[in-house]
Amino acid sequence: MQFKKNEVRNAILESAEKAFLEQGFEGASLRSIVKKANTTIGNFYNYFSSKEELFDTLVTHDYKMFMKLLSEHEPMDRPDHLWDLSNPKIWREVLSEFIIQFIPEFGNGFVLLIQSSEGTSYQNTRKILIKAIEEHFVDHIDRFGENEDLKGYAPIMASQFVDGFSKILLDHDNPKTRNKLLIDHLLFYMIGTMGMIGKF
Amino acid sequence: MQFKKNEVRNAILESAEKAFLEQGFEGASLRSIVKKANTTIGNFYNYFSSKEELFDTLVTHDYKMFMKLLSEHEPMDRPDHLWDLSNPKIWREVLSEFIIQFIPEFGNGFVLLIQSSEGTSYQNTRKILIKAIEEHFVDHIDRFGENEDLKGYAPIMASQFVDGFSKILLDHDNPKTRNKLLIDHLLFYMIGTMGMIGKF
Amino acid sequence: MQFKKNEVRNAILESAEKAFLEQGFEGASLRSIVKKANTTIGNFYNYFSSKEELFDTLVTHDYKMFMKLLSEHEPMDRPDHLWDLSNPKIWREVLSEFIIQFIPEFGNGFVLLIQSSEGTSYQNTRKILIKAIEEHFVDHIDRFGENEDLKGYAPIMASQFVDGFSKILLDHDNPKTRNKLLIDHLLFYMIGTMGMIGKF
Amino acid sequence: MQFKKNEVRNAILESAEKAFLEQGFEGASLRSIVKKANTTIGNFYNYFSSKEELFDTLVTHDYKMFMKLLSEHEPMDRPDHLWDLSNPKIWREVLSEFIIQFIPEFGNGFVLLIQSSEGTSYQNTRKILIKAIEEHFVDHIDRFGENEDLKGYAPIMASQFVDGFSKILLDHDNPKTRNKLLIDHLLFYMIGTMGMIGKF
DNA sequence: AATGAATGAGGGTTCATTCAT
DNA sequence: AATGAATGAACCCTCATTCAT
Numbered sequence: 001m002q003f004k005k006n007e008v009r010n011a012i013l014e015s016a017e018k019a020f021l022e023q024g025f026e027g028a029s030l031r032s033i034v035k036k037a038n039t040t041i042g043n044f045y046n047y048f049s050s051k052e053e054l055f056d057t058l059v060t061h062d063y064k065m066f067m068k069l070l071s072e073h074e075p076m077d078r079p080d081h082l083w084d085l086s087n088p089k090i091w092r093e094v095l096s097e098f099i100i101q102f103i104p105e106f107g108n109g110f111v112l113l114i115q116s117s118e119g120t121s122y123q124n125t126r127k128i129l130i131k132a133i134e135e136h137f138v139d140h141i142d143r144f145g146e147n148e149d150l151k152g153y154a155p156i157m158a159s160q161f162v163d164g165f166s167k168i169l170l171d172h173d174n175p176k177t178r179n180k181l182l183i184d185h186l187l188f189y190m191i192g193t194m195g196m197i198g199k200f
Numbered sequence: 201m202q203f204k205k206n207e208v209r210n211a212i213l214e215s216a217e218k219a220f221l222e223q224g225f226e227g228a229s230l231r232s233i234v235k236k237a238n239t240t241i242g243n244f245y246n247y248f249s250s251k252e253e254l255f256d257t258l259v260t261h262d263y264k265m266f267m268k269l270l271s272e273h274e275p276m277d278r279p280d281h282l283w284d285l286s287n288p289k290i291w292r293e294v295l296s297e298f299i300i301q302f303i304p305e306f307g308n309g310f311v312l313l314i315q316s317s318e319g320t321s322y323q324n325t326r327k328i329l330i331k332a333i334e335e336h337f338v339d340h341i342d343r344f345g346e347n348e349d350l351k352g353y354a355p356i357m358a359s360q361f362v363d364g365f366s367k368i369l370l371d372h373d374n375p376k377t378r379n380k381l382l383i384d385h386l387l388f389y390m391i392g393t394m395g396m397i398g399k400f
Numbered sequence: 401m402q403f404k405k406n407e408v409r410n411a412i413l414e415s416a417e418k419a420f421l422e423q424g425f426e427g428a429s430l431r432s433i434v435k436k437a438n439t440t441i442g443n444f445y446n447y448f449s450s451k452e453e454l455f456d457t458l459v460t461h462d463y464k465m466f467m468k469l470l471s472e473h474e475p476m477d478r479p480d481h482l483w484d485l486s487n488p489k490i491w492r493e494v495l496s497e498f499i500i501q502f503i504p505e506f507g508n509g510f511v512l513l514i515q516s517s518e519g520t521s522y523q524n525t526r527k528i529l530i531k532a533i534e535e536h537f538v539d540h541i542d543r544f545g546e547n548e549d550l551k552g553y554a555p556i557m558a559s560q561f562v563d564g565f566s567k568i569l570l571d572h573d574n575p576k577t578r579n580k581l582l583i584d585h586l587l588f589y590m591i592g593t594m595g596m597i598g599k600f
Numbered sequence: 601m602q603f604k605k606n607e608v609r610n611a612i613l614e615s616a617e618k619a620f621l622e623q624g625f626e627g628a629s630l631r632s633i634v635k636k637a638n639t640t641i642g643n644f645y646n647y648f649s650s651k652e653e654l655f656d657t658l659v660t661h662d663y664k665m666f667m668k669l670l671s672e673h674e675p676m677d678r679p680d681h682l683w684d685l686s687n688p689k690i691w692r693e694v695l696s697e698f699i700i701q702f703i704p705e706f707g708n709g710f711v712l713l714i715q716s717s718e719g720t721s722y723q724n725t726r727k728i729l730i731k732a733i734e735e736h737f738v739d740h741i742d743r744f745g746e747n748e749d750l751k752g753y754a755p756i757m758a759s760q761f762v763d764g765f766s767k768i769l770l771d772h773d774n775p776k777t778r779n780k781l782l783i784d785h786l787l788f789y790m791i792g793t794m795g796m797i798g799k800f
Numbered sequence: 801a802a803t804g805a806a807t808g809a810g811g812g813t814t815c816a817t818t819c820a821t
Numbered sequence: 822a823a824t825g826a827a828t829g830a831a832c833c834c835t836c837a838t839t840c841a842t
Contacts, residue, residue, distance in 0.1 A: 008801085026227060030837060042840085043802050051837065118227070152377065153384040156367055160360045167356055177352065184353040184396070191395030192388045205826070230812060241813085243827050251812065408822085426627060430816060442819085443823050451816065518627070552777065553784040556767055560760045567756055577752065584753040588792045595791030596784070608805075630833060641834085643806050651833065 009047050011037035016054050020112055025055055026119040055120050062109030070132055091190060095183050106169060114166040134158035137193065144197045161189050209247050211237035216254050220312055225255055226319040255320050262309030263322060270332055291390060295383050306369055314366040334358035337393065344397045361389050409447050411437035416454050420512055425455055426519040455520050462509030470532055491590060495583050506569060514566040534558035544597045561589050609647050611637035616654050620712055625655055626719040655720050662709030670732060691790060695783050706769055714766040734758035737793065744797045761789050
């Protein structure tokens with residue numbers, strides 16, 4: 001019965017993903033999740049030990065991915081040499097190459113982590129990520145010592161960058177438009193940052 | 201008991217504002233709100249007729265402000281002539297004058313409206329505002345007919361612009377730094393937009 | 401300040417009477433009663449010691465009246481000689497004289513006792529009265545020994561007689577139509593009883 | 601657990617029926633109902649979706665019956681030819697046949713509808729029925745044009761007829777005595793009405 | 801593997817009553 | 822005499838979780 005088992009399990013996971021994305025972890029009730037998955041609340045506990053573990057399952061892969069990325073601190077930095085390119089016009093294609101290699105890894109799990117994890121043990125993920133991105137921005141700002149007070153805006157930039165990233169993933173399933181938008185997104189923030197620094 | 205009355209009322213309002221900001225309207229429980237305000241649930245209803253009315257009280261002023269601004273559609277457009285200025289360097293001071301006249305009116309009420317109103321009658325406010333901003337962006341993109349596919353990014357930009365705006369209000373009470381950040385924010389989006397269009 | 405005092409007191413009594421009649425003792429809230437009386441909940445307790453005492457005040461006169469009537473057992477019996485009259489046509493005028501002498505005493509207090517006293521210490525009044533009337537009916541039925549099993553219907557007759565009586569008082573303020581209806585009512589029950597016994 | 605399920609469900613229904621009859625829909629608390637049914641408030645909602653649905657369940661069959669009877673308007677009229685019979689003595693047996701065909705359908709559900717539905721969606725049932733009965737009485741009174749002012753008493757008669765009907769159902773489970781009393785009841789009202797009109 | 805009955809805590813709300821002012 | 826703030830119990834209802842079947 002391995003086969004059927006996975007069917008139910010997957011049905012629950014799908015239903016839960018949708019519910020969590022739409023109503024958040026606390027807002028989505030187990031009752032409604034299992035109902036949409038065509039099973040019962042009792043049976044749910046044959047597959048998952050708790051609501052939290054359900055969320056965990058949906059999110060763990062992307063969380064590990066994300067943490068690895070964060071600790072390696074390499075792929076994230078890769079496009080940085082762009083900062084030294086003079087012309088925004090050529091950024092797009094370089095970014096495009098960059099984004100293709102690590103973006104596919106992220107999916108709705110990432111969105112759940114960022115937008116729907118309130119009430120779970122992951123609720124700090126968003127903050128951690130934002131903090132990391134912020135430091136990243138600050139690094140670059142620091143290279144241009146003159147804009148000290150721009151740093152105040154860095155946290156805002158960082159949180160928006162992350163939320164925008166997550167919003168794109170959420171709203172767009174089609175990989176092509178998704179990637180295009182993600183590139184737009186990176187581009188927008190690079191241009192914005194450069195402009196704020198005074199590069200134009 | 202007129203004296204104590206306002207104290208309690210304000211304690212409830214403060215406690216509620218904090219709770220709503222942190223946990224959203226539905227996530228924040230009346231019981232926890234009144235507890236932090238050092239009163240009882242029964243007494244709460246001597247001051248407010250419902251949880252919704254409590255939210256209403258916190259939000260109504262900023263909501264009216266916001267609706268007025270939206271319908272007049274004038275102050276919001278004012279800084280648009282900046283788009284025709286060639287040099288980003290001088291934008292800052294022009295924006296600065298503009299922002300001073302209408303920003304001071306907004307406070308945490310606006311943040312509640314944008315970030316914490318799910319489950320209240322105001323829950324569409326964020327969407328309305330984002331839609332309005334989005335149209336605004338699209339207008340400017342349209343002036344440069346060649347970037348048709350940039351429009352896909354407009355909704356992202358709009359929602360982030362609004363969320364960033366709200367985040368600044370939330371994180372900064374000090375009017376001076378707040379205004380500075382709001383100017384940064386506008387600047388960042390103008391630069392970003394112009395850059396995306398290909399102006400640089 | 402005796403004058404003003406009674407004004408408030410009367411306003412409360414009027415408002416309460418209406419509320420109790422419409423929603424019953426438990427269904428009517430003190431809050432709504434004092435609001436309609438243009439005073440406050442706190443002030444209410446300067447005039448009455450409890451909700452129950454308020455009801456008490458509205459009802460005590462009619463209750464005593466009623467109890468006296470019940471124990472004397474005289475006026476109630478008075479029209480009984482009618483039973484021996486052969487022609488229903490002449491009953492009406494005899495009843496008319498009878499009813500005039502004791503009906504005026506009853507008012508809304510009586511209705512409250514019968515229809516709105518659930519939850520108060522008077523909640524048995526209706527039952528007591530009905531029981532008394534029932535015994536009355538049974539007495540007359542007994543005079544015609546042959547209809548033994550008619551007695552089963554006596555409790556129904558009694559409770560309906562009482563409720564109808566009370567309903568007339570409730571629906572009709574005008575003394576003239578009220579008395580006419582009360583006479584109709586008595587007549588109806590006398591005819592019905594005689595008919596059931598087999599007099600026609 | 602199918603076995604136990606119905607036990608609990610029935611226990612709740614029984615307890616609720618009793619509570620609603622005694623204290624009305626709003627007066628009866630869910631807590632007291634489930635307590636008497638030896639279960640918990642949480643569990644109640646595994647059987648019924650709301651207090652209203654609980655009432656609904658108790659009442660829906662009789663409500664449909666009643667509505668059908670009212671719309672067909674036939675069985676109700678059937679005994680009318682009795683009015684033209686000269687001798688009350690033979691009425692009883694004719695009524696007896698009539699009543700047997702439609703009365704058995706009614707039970708406590710009907711009583712709940714009439715006496716305990718305040719606060720539910722059925723709260724107008726009593727009024728509707730009384731109005732229908734009243735019109736019925738008026739019809740017959742109209743055949744004897746001379747008693748115009750008797751019509752004032754028709755609403756009283758109608759409401760009492762209905763309440764008496766309901767009281768009999770409430771007080772008597774035994775079908776035999778119940779039917780006998782219902783016949784008595786009809787008889788009583790026919791005699792009363794004829795007498796009032798002046799037929800005797 | 802699957803069911804759904806059972807639990808108990810907590811949600812927003814209303815109530816009669818008390819009491820300081 | 823008058824106010825209305827304060828209390829605590831009770832209202833209907835939803836929730837995640839447990840457990841017997």
